[in-house]
Amino acid sequence: MRSADALDVVAAVFGRLLRIAGVSASPAELIEVRRVLGLLGARDRVALRAALRATCAKYAREQRGFDRAFDALFGEQVLDRATADASGPSRAHSQAGLPDELEVSEDQEIGRYAEYNERAAEVGEHFDTPDADKGFNPHKDDDDFSVSGADNQLSVSAEADEGRRGIKYTVEVDRASSTTVGELSDTVVPIVAGMLSFDDPDSILAWLDAYDPSKAYGGEAGPQHLTAAQLARLTEAVEDFVNALASRAGLCAEPDFGDTDAEKSLSPDVDLACHEVLRRMRGAPRPRPREMGRGRLDMRRTTRSSLRTDGVPFRLVMRTPLPDRVRLLVLADVSLSVRPVTAFTLRLAQAMHRRAERCRVMAFVDRPVDVTEALLCTGGDDALAAVLADAHLDLEASSDYGRMLDEVMTAHADALDSRTAVLIVGDGRSNGLPPRVDQLRALRRRVHRLAWITPEPDRYWRQATCAMPHYAEVCDEVIVARDAAQLAQHAAVLARALS
Amino acid sequence: MTAAQVLFNRNGFDGSADLAAALREQDYIADDDLATVVHLATALDRPLLLEGPAGVGKTELAKSLAAAGGRRLVRLQCYEGLDDNRVLYEWDYAKQLLHVQMLRDRITAATADIDDLDEASRYLAGRDFGLYSEAFLSVRPLLDAVLSDEPVVLLIDEVDRTEEAMEALLLEVLAERQVTIPEIGTFVARSVPWVILTSNDTRELSSALKRRCLHYHLDYPTPERERDIVAVRAPAVEDEVVADVVDLARTLREFPLRKSPSISEVVDAARAATILRRDGARDAAATRAILLSTLLKFSSDRDVALERLADPVPAPAPGPSQPSERVTVASHPANTTTAAFRGRGGGGRR
Numbered sequence: 097m098r099s100a101d102a103l104d105v106v107a108a109v110f111g112r113l114l115r116i117a118g119v120s121a122s123p124a125e126l127i128e129v130r131r132v133l134g135l136l137g138a139r140d141r142v143a144l145r146a147a148l149r150a151t152c153a154k155y156a157r158e159q160r161g162f163d164r165a166f167d168a169l170f171g172e173q174v175l176d177r178a179t180a181d182a183s184g185p186s187r188a189h190s191q192a193g194l195p196d197e198l199e200v201s202e203d204q205e206i207g208r209y210a211e212y213n214e215r216a217a218e219v220g221e222h223f224d225t226p227d228a229d230k231g232f233n234p235h236k237d238d239d240d241f242s243v244s245g246a247d248n249q250l251s252v253s254a255e256a257d258e259g260r261r262g263i264k265y266t267v268e269v270d271r272a273s274s275t276t277v278g279e280l281s282d283t284v285v286p287i288v289a290g291m292l293s294f295d296d297p298d299s300i301l302a303w304l305d306a307y308d309p310s311k312a313y314g315g316e317a318g319p320q321h322l323t324a325a326q327l328a329r330l331t332e333a334v335e336d337f338v339n340a341l342a343s344r345a346g347l348c349a350e351p352d353f354g355d356t357d358a359e360k361s362l363s364p365d366v367d368l369a370c371h372e373v374l375r376r377m378r379g380a381p382r383p384r385p386r387e388m389g390r391g392r393l394d395m396r397r398t399t400r401s402s403l404r405t406d407g408v409p410f411r412l413v414m415r416t417p418l419p420d421r422v423r424l425l426v427l428a429d430v431s432l433s434v435r436p437v438t439a440f441t442l443r444l445a446q447a448m449h450r451r452a453e454r455c456r457v458m459a460f461v462d463r464p465v466d467v468t469e470a471l472l473c474t475g476g477d478d479a480l481a482a483v484l485a486d487a488h489l490d491l492e493a494s495s496d497y498g499r500m501l502d503e504v505m506t507a508h509a510d511a512l513d514s515r516t517a518v519l520i521v522g523d524g525r526s527n528g529l530p531p532r533v534d535q536l537r538a539l540r541r542r543v544h545r546l547a548w549i550t551p552e553p554d555r556y557w558r559q560a561t562c563a564m565p566h567y568a569e570v571c572d573e574v575i576v577a578r579d580a581a582q583l584a585q586h587a588a589v590l591a592r593a594l595s
Numbered sequence: 596m597t598a599a600q601v602l603f604n605r606n607g608f609d610g611s612a613d614l615a616a617a618l619r620e621q622d623y624i625a626d627d628d629l630a631t632v633v634h635l636a637t638a639l640d641r642p643l644l645l646e647g648p649a650g651v652g653k654t655e656l657a658k659s660l661a662a663a664g665g666r667r668l669v670r671l672q673c674y675e676g677l678d679d680n681r682v683l684y685e686w687d688y689a690k691q692l693l694h695v696q697m698l699r700d701r702i703t704a705a706t707a708d709i710d711d712l713d714e715a716s717r718y719l720a721g722r723d724f725g726l727y728s729e730a731f732l733s734v735r736p737l738l739d740a741v742l743s744d745e746p747v748v749l750l751i752d753e754v755d756r757t758e759e760a761m762e763a764l765l766l767e768v769l770a771e772r773q774v775t776i777p778e779i780g781t782f783v784a785r786s787v788p789w790v791i792l793t794s795n796d797t798r799e800l801s802s803a804l805k806r807r808c809l810h811y812h813l814d815y816p817t818p819e820r821e822r823d824i825v826a827v828r829a830p831a832v833e834d835e836v837v838a839d840v841v842d843l844a845r846t847l848r849e850f851p852l853r854k855s856p857s858i859s860e861v862v863d864a865a866r867a868a869t870i871l872r873r874d875g876a877r878d879a880a881a882t883r884a885i886l887l888s889t890l891l892k893f894s895s896d897r898d899v900a901l902e903r904l905a906d907p908v909p910a911p912a913p914g915p916s917q918p919s920e921r922v923t924v925a926s927h928p929a930n931t932t933t934a935a936f937r938g939r940g941g942g943g944r945r
Contacts, residue, residue: 122806131639136631143611146628147635154644154802154810403688421759454798488851506895507853510797 376591429522650857
């Protein structure tokens with residue numbers, strides 16, 4: 097096998113590791129990985145890490161998974177162990193050190209009495225075991241034996257399974273330099289003894305180098321490509337290798353990257369309700385050039401197309417407003433007063449985020465914090481915990497809608513534009529702090545649509561600390577929903593309000 | 596041109612160290628990772644997508660790379676509403692019209708002996724006047740990069756400002772390095788351009804685009820590297836001034852600002868500090884106030900910075916170090932929330 101093929105295998109192994117670690121590497125990227133490996137080699141791990149990171153990990157959320165996969169395959173401790181092994185006692189023996197022949201003889205007497213152990217006696221002749229141990233073996237299963245370097249020949253009998261239970265002979269060698277069954281070695285080559293373990297990439301590469309697939313079935317000469325069966329076996333071996341490596345390095349997918357995991361971890365009813373809302377939602381209209389459409393005349397394009405007809409504008413191009421993609425900003429209250437519905441709120445935000453084209457999520461108690469990344473990185477309950485554990489989020493603070501609106505308008509002004517619909521989830525209670533309805537009004541002017549989901553029925557709005565009635569005047573729509581079922585009920589209303 | 600020119604061979608650079616040295620010649624200081632990735636992009640002929648906040652030297656890298664590689668820089672500045680007429684090509688109608696006008700006499704002469712109008716029309720339709728040929732194309736950046744005989748560096752700047760439709764248009768150019776013009780056919784790149792895309796991360800790019808590119812996240816440099824950069828860009832500035840300004844910028848970047856000071860702003864501030872010092876020593880507070888105005892561009896940012904700088908231990912403001920200080924029930928809110936949802940999905944994880 098050429099070393100180029102070995103690189104293929106390494107690239108494939110790395111790809112599998114990446115996927116196990118939650119980095120979605122495409123086949124095209126693995127080809128790139130293969131090219132990078134060929135170009136840089138693995139001598140400079142720092143450069144290799146940077147290069148492979150550029151090739152595979154393209155999202156911030158994939159960086160950690162990439163690092164773990166890289167450490168698992170190319171990491172320092174692996175390297176240390178490999179070099180430590182190499183510097184240990186020499187492991188190369190001459191071929192003469194091991195038996196090269198496995199004889200299977202046909203004619204053999206049946207065991208003569210019940211406790212007579214045929215094999216123990218036979219094998220015993222090869223070893224200088226004390227006589228007391230011969231002929232009687234109380235533990236029939238414990239008859240493993242090992243062959244030392246002095247034994248050239250090893251014979252066992254095929255008819256010897258005359259014990260009460262069947263006896264199976266297994267010859268385990270670390271590495272035989274022949275792949276023909278019945279031969280342990282076919283040529284005089286130095287045999288490298290030692291474990292072929294998954295954490296020893298050097299020896300695997302050496303093995304891959306030494307491995308000659310055309311030898312596997314007798315001596316069919318000529319360099320051939322792998323047959324399908326061989327390929328399947330190799331693939332299987334690589335798969336096993338990767339799994340072993342992954343389990344050793346404690347590699348597992350991040351809680352939630354793939355869609356399947358995500359969908360599973362989301363509670364289905366909230367997800368369904370959000371889907372209903374988003375399905376009916378339309379983005380802000382945006383002028384697109386259309387021939388003979390509605391809207392204003394597009395002078396530039398009309399003049400352009402009239403040039404074909406000698407300046408006579410036969411074709412009028414209009415700037416027709418067509419709905420654009422949905423852009424959403426979710427402002428979610430996570431303060432203690434709405435803690436019972438916080439989970440619902442964040443699930444809603446998460447589901448919206450997963451479904452909408454462009455969606456930003458800000459959580460707030462007294463000031464808004466962008467938690468889009470945190471929601472994206474993890475899934476399920478972890479996401480909620482991750483959001484609530486955000487360093488910038490002061491959960492003990494008293495909720496302050498006025499300040500929140502203030503900061504959204506100044507510090508996060510880039511999130512607001514005339515094509516974004518804003519959805520606020522919260523109870524509108526600022527505990528006596530100024531509600532700053534004027535700021536909400538200013539916000540309403542800057543965005544496409546504004547809707548509010550509150551968990552409290554409107555009979556509680558009139559209480560002193562609740563500014564909901566004032567906020568409601570500004571909003572396009574206020575929905576009362578404290579769980580997914582109620583949200584699904586109002587999905588159409590909400591969607592119409594937001595589009 | 597320079598020594599970099601001599602080192603340069605037509606196919607690219609010998610290694611990342613070579614590339615870093617060549618960029619250094621152009622006053623661009625790249626750290627090891629960036630040099631490796633850029634070298635890889637040139638060696639593998641892959642487009643390189645640079646993401647990061649504004650003002651960390653993404654565009655500058657493309658310019659320096661072009662200069663270091665001795666290539667022409669073709670720049671496509673993206674903006675909202677950019678359409679394919681301005682990205683790929685446009686037919687030069689005026690020139691085509693003029694061409695037909697000039698040929699009019701010859702056409703009249705050629706059709707003089709045909710009496711029948713239909714036949715004359717058929718005759719002309721069968722003729723090729725070469726109106727749809729490369730000569731009548733107004734070449735826009737992408738086609739320019741593809742058609743160029745000499746190798747170029749194609750810079751697609753701020754690709755996140757365009758719509759998704761434009762990204763789709765880029766895919767053909769980036770992956771196949773070809774441009775299809777319906778009237779003529781498909782142009783395949785005559786030389787392999789080095790493509791650099793930059794994005795300010797204002798929106799997520801489509802994964803189709805990301806997957807076709809090498810990706811590198813360019814962040815604010817380490818203080819040492821930033822000092823080097825400022826020293827190279829503003830050679831007149833003394834070292835201690837540079838150190839002061841870089842230190843101030845690093846402090847500011849830790850504050851929750853709308854826009855953190857970029858490298859170019861730090862260079863400006865260093866120049867400003869030199870001038871202030873030359874004009875005569877003023878008190879430190881006044882100097883700092885002026886420096887802040889070169890580093891910060893929003894009044895709210897300025898307020899935050901002044902407040903924090905005046906009060907060295909920011910007491911109530913939420914900082915990254917806070918959660919460790921707070922030991923209350925509310926600092927572990929996960930318990931209540933997860934408890935509320937136990938048994939309702941997400942239970943597969945151990």
